[in-house]
Amino acid sequence: METEISELKHQNGLVESLIFSDRKEIEFEAVYGAFPFKQHSEIPQILGCELTEMGHIKTDFMQKTNIPGVFVCGDNSSMMRSVANAVYTGNIAGAIVNMEMVTDSF
Incomplete structure (x- = not known):
């Protein structure tokens, strides 16, 4: 319909x-x-994060946004609204942030 x-x-x-x-x-x-999602904060837009057609923050499979050093997880980046998905994507984001910090040259 x-x-x-x-x-x-x-x-x-x-x-x-x-x-x-x-x-x-x-x-x-x-x-x-499937209803459009409205971010509850303007921070992603202020940072320049790209949004999906439905209003979620666009990420790759490692929860990276189009802005270097900005990672997102949970309801703001996925149509899958569940605690399990938030924990999963948070775990991925945390692991990748950790890896990038370990391999970064200061």
Whole structure:
């Protein structure tokens, strides 16, 4: 479906139905969607970090951003919103930061 959603009806946070811009209403027991993410801080943009189309901070597989020395992890860099993913990406970022510091020449 590509019709714009105009309203989400719910009862105490439990979705009951969606109302579309064409006024069609469909009842649901569960709805899954990919919604744009809004960063809760302007720091990534101030630093110049590139964002994905959905609003997450863009990283490579080592959690590096496009800005040298800036690493990110967790919900701000992934659509996978879970504690397990935050721990995983934080572990990767920490390991890579450590490696870069060990191999850096001062």
